[in-house]
Structure formats: C-alpha cells, structure tokens
Amino acid sequence: MIDELARAEGAVAACADAPAWALSEHDLIAVLDATHRLQQRLAAVQLAAVRELDGRGAAVAQGASSTAVWLRHRLRLDDAAARRLVGLAAALDVAPPAVRDALASAAVSAEQARVIADTAATVSAAADAEVTDKAVGVLVEWAGQFDPAVLRRLGARILDHVAPDLAEAAAAAAALAAEAARAARDRHVTISEQAGGCLRLSGILDAETAGLLRAAIDPLSAPAGPDDARGAGQRRHDAFADVCRLALRTGEVPDSGGDPAQVVITASYDALAAQVGAGTLDIGLQLTPDTVRRLACDAAVLPAVLGGAGQVLDVGRQRRLITGPLRRALVLRDGGCAFPGCDRPPRWCAAHHIRHWADGGLTSLDNAVLLCGHHHRHVHQADWVVRLGDDGHPEFIPPAWLDPDQLPRRNHYHRRT
Template sequence: MIDELARAESAVAACADAAAWALAEHDLIAALDATHRLQQRLAAVQLAVVRELDGRGTAVAQGASSTAGWLRHRLRLDVAAARRLVSLAACVDAAPHGVREALASGAVSVEQARVIADTAAAVSASAGVEVADKAVGVLVEWAAQFDPSLLRRMGTRILDHVAPDLADAAASAALDAEAARAARDRHVTISEQAGGRLRLSGTLDAEAAALLRAVIDPLSAPSGPDDTRCAGQRRHDALADVCRLALRTGELPENGGDPAQLVVTTGYDGLASQLGAGTLDIGLRLTPATVRRLACDAAILPAVLGGAGQVLDVGRQRRLITGPLRRALVLRDGGCAFPGCDRPPRWCAAHHIRHWADGGPTSLDNAVLLCGHHHRHVHQSDWAVRLGDAGHPEFVPPAWLDPDQLPRRNHYHRRT
C-alpha cells in the first residue's frame, strides 16, 4: 500500500505542475471529474486506515485522549474535521459492502456515502439486511444525479422502491433513526478568532433548540425604538445575559475545585489607571474598559509574576491544590499541559509531579494541570513530567515511543 500511495503521490505532483491554462474547455471539465473521482477513492483508503488505527487504540497508546485528538495533532486538522473523519470511518466501516465499493470506485462522494450508510442502517434495522443491500444499490444509482441533501430526503422513502409492502411499517422506524442521528450529531463548537473573539457553531437537537429559543427570544427583542442593534447583535447580547444569569444562581457545578467564575489577569497599575488590558484564564484578551467593569463586581487576588511569565507568588497557599494555588497553575499552564492537548483549565485537575504520598509538596513547582484523560495516562504510563525553562512543564516520552526521549511541551495554550 505504501509503494502504491507513493506512486500515486508522484503522479498527482506531476499533474499539479501541469499548465491547466493550456487545456481545452472539455479537457478541463474531464480533469475536474477525474480529480473529484480520485479524491473520493483516496478518501476510501484514508477512512480504512483511520478505522484500523482507531480499532488498534494507537492514539491512546501514544498518549492522546482519543483518535480524533491524535488526528488533530498529527494531521494539523481542526477538531471538528478530526471528529468527522473518525465518525465517517466508523460509519462507512459498519455499512454494507456496496457503500465501500461505491466510494472506492469514485461513484459516490464522501458525504453521499455517509447518507447511503445512514439510510442502509435504518433500513436494515426495520426490514433486514437483504432489503438494505437493495436500498444501497438504488441509492448508489441515484447518487449520480442527486447531491447529499436530496439523496437523504429521497432515502426516507426508499422502501417505496425496494420493498413497498414494508414501507408503512418502516416509517416509524425511520423517524426513530432520525431522532438517533439528531442525538449523535448534536454538538457546539467554540473556535477562537483574532482579537479575543469566539465563533460559535453547532447543531442542536429539537429539545435543546426549543430551550434556547425560549430563553433567547424574549431577551433578544428590541429594547425600544432607539435600539440600533441588528438581530444577530441582539441574540449575541441575549446569550451573554443568559450566561450572567446562570453565574449569579450559584448553582453551577464546580470546575477543578473552584466555583464557576471568570478569572481575569491584569496589572495593578493598569487597572488603577484605567489603561490596563486583561487576559482571561482561557487566554482571551479583554479591553481596559471591560476589565474595569468586571472589577466593579469581583473578588481581586494579588499575584506576582516574573519577567518570563512564571508565577512567583499568589496570595496564601493551602495544603490542597485549590484556591490561590490553582489559580497560579491556570496562569502558568493555561490548560492541560500534556503535549497536543487543548483542554481548558476548567476541565483539568492539578497533578503532583512528585506524588503527595511520596513526600511531594503541594507547591507551584510540584504541580501541573492535566485533563482527566492525561491525568490517568501519566499515572499509568512511563511518561515523565518536569519543569523546564521559565518554570513551564515539559513531558519526556517513554523510550518505546521516542528512543531519544526528547522533552515535549504543549503549544496550544497562550502563556501569560
């Protein structure tokens, strides 16, 4: 397989160097069709490889919390793309053989293959494997004419074509399958943008969508005739109001030993002079005006930082890694410190580098933030943790993973 992929890569590289401008229009169209077909066939190979790696547990063995997390770091994908890749690999692997054949031949696209696989699974559950195989054949033919959205819509009535006598009985099962897909596909993605902004995207199931509208709609109504905000801005402000209301209830669960809260780091002189910007514990920057407004209704804890950003002193330390000491860890590590992990501070526990049971002190020099997965992984594996330059954590991999055992650091979190 490696040799064949190398030859294919060489052939693609030769095409990339060719002059597309010299081709006639019909040749350009033929080239477009060929590249699309090749893209789908190559996707089939990639999905098979991803599924095999996932089944072997390669990602977890190498210290990642999941195959998606490992792919994100390995292939430099965003997290949503990595999760889609793992999900699609599992979906195609579980589908009838005809789906994999159609994708491997370039007859269907990756998204069409997912639609056909989902439809086949629903038909198989309600009408059996033989009927599902017939449905796959029909859907593959339709894929030559219809995009994934139309194909999915037509797939809801596929039994009318392949098993009319079962169509009515399967309608209920199809609705159940759609509900299951909605539960599977529900997600919210939070992506950082320039200037400290966040981009929200995702898919809500029917119940969550109804809840969101119930709280957002009344808060996003125009406040009066002088309200110049557009609808999108009003919804943004309404969401912020909902978050403030939730924080004020005092009923949110703790995160890492502390109550749910905003943690803002800023300089004292800047705060006093109304000129200092601030940094949230998740690395986002705030304007001086925002910092001043938040400080009007906040508990303020003094902290002393060195020139390289290392925390030298934070309030009064306690025996447990909570309170001021935990906030010091958040300032230093920014989140899970394990290489390649992007888990935020609120998902992390504080780990003693030298275990407490072995006489290790509860101090900043003997602590590191780790998410639940990597906390367990460090305890159960041969990874070593130490503080490197400027007091930041670095991790030494076991010899079987890296014979040179070169120290690794996490580069996902901003440093203060």
C-alpha cells in the same frame, strides 16, 4: 499497502510539478475528474485505517482522549473535520459492504457515502436486508446525478421506490427513530477562538436541548423597547450572556478545578489602578481596561490580580492542594491542559505535581502543571515524563516505545504568544 501508497504519492507529486497552463480545456477537465476519483479512492483507504485505529484504541494508548482529538493533532485538522472523519468511518463500518465498495471504486464521494450509509441504517430498521441492499443500489445509482443534499432528500423517501408496501406503515416511525439516533450521535457544541478577541460558537443540538435553549433565551432576546437598535442576532447573543450569568448566580454550577465556578480576570494591579492596560480572561481572551474595572465591581465575579506584594506563589510543603492564587497563576501560564494536542480549558483541569508531593515535591508554580482528567490519569499510568523547559513552560517526553528519539513535545493550542 505502504509501498503502493508511496508509489502513488510519487506519481501525484510528478503531476503537481507539471504545468497546468499547457493543457487544453478538455485535458484540464479530464484532470479534474481523475483527481476527484483518486480523492474518493484515497478516502476509502484512509477511512479503513481510521476504523481500524479507532477499534484498536490506538489514539487513547498514545495519550489522546479520543480518536478525533488524536486525528486533529496528527493530521492538523480542525475539530469539526476530525469528528466528521471519525463519524464517517464509524458509519461505513456498520453500512452494507456495497457502500464501502462504491466509495472505493469512486462511484460516490465521501459525503455521498455518508448519506447512503445513514439512509441504509434507516431502511434496515423498517425492512429486511434484501430491501436495504436494493435501496443502497438505487442510491449509488442516483449519486451519479445528485449532490449529497439532494441525495439525502431523495433517500428520505427511498422506501417509496424499493418497497412501497412498507413505506406508509413502517417508514415514518423508523425514520423518526433514526433521526433521533443521528441527532444524539451528532450533537456537539464547538467553541473556537477567532481573531479580534472573540469566540465562535457553533454546533448541533438535539430536539430536547434545542427546546431548552429557545425556552431560556427567547424571553430574554425580545427587543428592550422601540429604541432598541440591536439586531436579532445581537439580542440572542446578549440573552445567552444573561442565561450564563443567571446560571452562575445560582451557586449550583459544579466546582471548576477546586474553585467555585467564576470568571477570573488577570491584570497588573498598577495598570488596573491607573485604568490602563488590558485584562486577560483565564480562557486567553483580553478585555479592555474599562471592562476589567466594571467586572471587578460585580460581586458575582472574583477579581484575580497576580503579581502584587501580597501574592504568594510558592506555598511550600505545608500545603498540598494547588488552589487559589497559585492555581490562577498556573492557569495564566498553561492556559488549559498542557498535554500535547489537548484543547481542554482550565476549568476541566486539575493541577498535577511534577514531582509528587509525597516524594518531597513542593506545592509551587515550578512543580505544577495543568492536566485534564484523562491526561492526569494517563501521565500517572504511562511512561511520559513531565518537566518545565528553559522558558518555564511544560514539556512532555514520550515513552521510548512511542518515540525512540524521545523528543520533548509541547501543547500549542493554549499558547498566547
């Protein structure tokens, strides 16, 4: 398989070097169709590899918390694309073989295959294997005419075409159960940093969570009065912030890395006193001086000013736990879990002694690194070596079985410079 893929890669590379401008319009269309077919066939091979790697637990063995996280790091995908790849591989794994065959033969696209696999799961809950196979055959045929969105709408009524006698009685309940299962599988919230010091919030909520969210923010997102110039989206944004503030004020939010849940702002004391210079949140985003001073006056927010004369970063052998000012300095340096490829934020992380405290290691910034729960266990159980590089940032040396050259690796998700 590897040799065949290498030959295919060479052929594609030769095509990439060929001048497209020299082709006629007819030939360009033929090239477009051929590349699309090749893309679907390659997707079938890639998804088979993902299914096998996921089943073997290869990603976790190499230190990743999940196959999606490993794929994101390995293939340099964004989080949504990595999750889609794993989800499609899982859906095809339990789908009738005809769905995988259709993708491998380029009769359907990868997204059409996902729609057909989902529809087949719904039909199988209401009918036998014969009806399910018939439904798959019809959908594969329709895939030659319709895009994934239209195909999904047609699939919702597929029993009307392949088993009319079952359509009324069983389809509704089966479809509802399948939709609930899909909602549970696809539920997620993604928070990604954007240019300009903002976060982008996106995701899919199941019905219950959607109800909770709307119940919480709808009353808070009503216009404040006739002079309220905020748009509906801005009002929902501000309502979401209010809900977060209310949650933090209850005191019932679980601790974060040994400290109470809180907003931590890091700033130079001199800059803060002079009302100049920005502050940095522990998630890496920066705040204006005015915002820093306003938040510093709020009793619900704990100011964390590093670098003052009274701030001790090396607490020596007398103290084992890495908390308070030392932890905040660690958050400022690492930005989150320092293990290569991990994007988990500081609040999900514990401080790990590079040289264990019981072995004489100091509780100091130079002997600590932030690790999420998964990677904290992994470092203790596996053969990874942790050290600080020449620039004072953590680096991880993989075991020889994973990388014979044992080249140091770093986390680049949290770097701010």
